[in-house]
Amino acid sequence: MDELIYGVWNGRVHDYRRDFGHPTPEDVPVGALQSFNPGNPVAGFAGPQGFLVFDLRATLAEVLYSYYRKARRLSCGRCTPCRAGTVIIAEALEKACNGEGESVDWAYVREVAALMAESSLCGIGLTTPAPILGAIDHFLDDLRHAPTVPRGTRDHYEVATAPCIEACPAHVEVPRYIDYIRDGHPELATAVLLEHYPLVGSCGRVCVRPCEKACVRGRVDAPVAIKDLKRFASDNAGEAVVDFFEKAPARDLPSPLAPSVAVVGAGPAGLNCAYHLLRRGVRVDVFEKEDHAGGMARLGIPAYRLPNRFLETETDAVARLGGRVHYGKALGRDFSIGDLFRRGYRAVFLGLGCPEGQYLGLEGEATDAKGYLKGLDFLLDLERAQDEGRSMPLKGDVVVVGCGNVAMDCCRSARRLLEGTGGRVTVSYRRTRASAPADPEEIEAALDEGIAFEFLTAPVEVVVEGGEVVGLKLVRMAEGEPDASGRRSVRPIPGSEFVIPCSTVVAAIGQKTDPSVFTPEDGIRFTRRGTIEVDASLATSRDGVFAGGDAAIGPTSLIRGLEEGETAAASIHEYLLTGVPGFLARRRMSEMLREGKLLDAEPPQPAPVAKPRAKIRHLDAAERVKSWDEVELGLDPDEALEEAKRCMRCYRLFSLTTLRPIPGKSALEEH
Missing domain, CATH: 3.50.50.60 (FAD/NAD(P)-binding domain)
Incomplete structure (x- = not known):
């Protein structure tokens, strides 16, 4: 089928079983939801907005049963309405799938679902009742008289997600591991992360935190410190991460x-x-x-x-x-x-x-000049020197061109190498600080460590004398009008050139x-x-x-x-x-949620009382530049507990039914 047949979506009832050829309802993202894998159309879909049926070969009971079967598994047990309600609803729908729908007390099921929607404590209990409430109120006969559905007739795919999960490239179940931290089980939180990758502690230290940008808590006060909680889980799991994998x-x-x-x-x-x-x-x-x-x-x-x-x-x-x-x-x-x-x-x-790092690509630049380095080469040489127990000499002033995370690593490393020599480090970036691709906390840390920034400047010439770098000529830039993406263009200001004397120029503008x-x-x-x-x-x-x-x-x-x-x-x-x-399958589901704009960023419950975000502790800036000791110190158990409590558990559950098997689906992929 290529159109909606019936359903309830955002409180609006649609029933076109006697009206084929009807226009697509404007408030239903039919186009985004109809196809899953190639040649396998979606027969039914359920989510916080309600349910939709696209093919009459799928019964309403089976479309909803896959949804509430997953909800039952997800219910954490922290509140009775959700814990008991998901069981009652799933069991009623299982009976309906077995042709026993007339034996179910649907009025009682509706009462249970309404109680869930009113009094649950997180997104699972608060938002999952919508499909069953719509079905009972408007399509009760389809539940009472559902035909028996043979096992394995259709396939199903369910995803419990949240804005933070969708923002994470690895789709890590952020609320789930935060739950375990809140319950005093960092080792179980680590186990959740190990479902996705083994580099748990490493990612907890250097992740760029796209999840935090999407965190709904940010609409209340400040995003949950998700990255710092990940590090806490790994650091407090009771054993090294690798020991989770006994030989x-x-x-x-x-x-x-x-x-x-x-x-x-x-x-x-x-x-x-x-x-x-x-x-x-x-x-x-x-x-x-x-x-x-x-x-x-x-x-x-x-x-x-x-x-x-x-x-x-x-x-x-x-x-x-x-x-x-x-x-x-x-x-x-x-x-x-x-x-x-x-x-x-x-x-x-x-x-x-x-x-492979890249030079600046300036006209006539002398790439063989002593002191002219690619950013990546600089970091690799430093790592190898430290591995071999050698010092890496650096003297004079240093200018780093670029303002991404590699540039921040270069400038902060150079600052440590120059400690005690009187050498200075400057960063040149052609746009504003707000436009810099580096993690804002990295820029802040660099400023704390005494690194100077020249924003809205671009390199014109690496000044070389006698085969050695002696300076970097820059030109000041002016911002223009925003382009289609909202990013402002920049242009050089005539006559604004100036030279920063230095003995080292590090080009940190890209890799290939x-x-x-x-x-x-x-x-x-x-x-x-x-x-x-x-x-x-x-x-x-x-x-x-x-x-x-x-x-x-x-x-x-x-x-x-x-x-x-x-x-x-x-x-x-x-x-x-x-x-x-x-x-x-998981990537395709994310595409559908994005195209259909199905994952709203509103809190699933009334906004909690504002509570400050945990602030990660650092070594003192004046002391940390004297060594290569880890700068961030992590959260202590009390701080982690309070921060974990800030998570609003903004889960949303989505489920689809297809007419044919979904290839490649496995327990590992479904998480």
């Missing part, structure tokens, strides 16, 4: 007869792809050109933000699950993609990152992949941006080869890289089973 007995390791996959690159994307494949019973070999895992999370993030000791314990999870990691093995030098297939690997994942590791025989196509071309399933132009993370989408955050790895694992697993790259 698996042979019976739990992937079978020697299982298909094997090669993962190239042990950065966040590669590690998480290997992690999720291993959890699905696939054998995995990881090939890493460095002598340690972590990729840019280790090489590009300074120790004062992410100490290596945390990252090392978390990256060991792959080995604990039975994966093999081969260090010192580089694509293009030690093997090719063709070699991997000839060795018997059934699929390959490319998690190569963007290991290294195409030299590929040959034409590899069959890998690239985009105009220089990234590996992939489709929605993360499959590349070569059959059996997938790519994700920085290599496929360009320089990105740790959490986005982790999400790409998990997504690739789901797609590769389906490819191994069927020969076709996987359909990504």
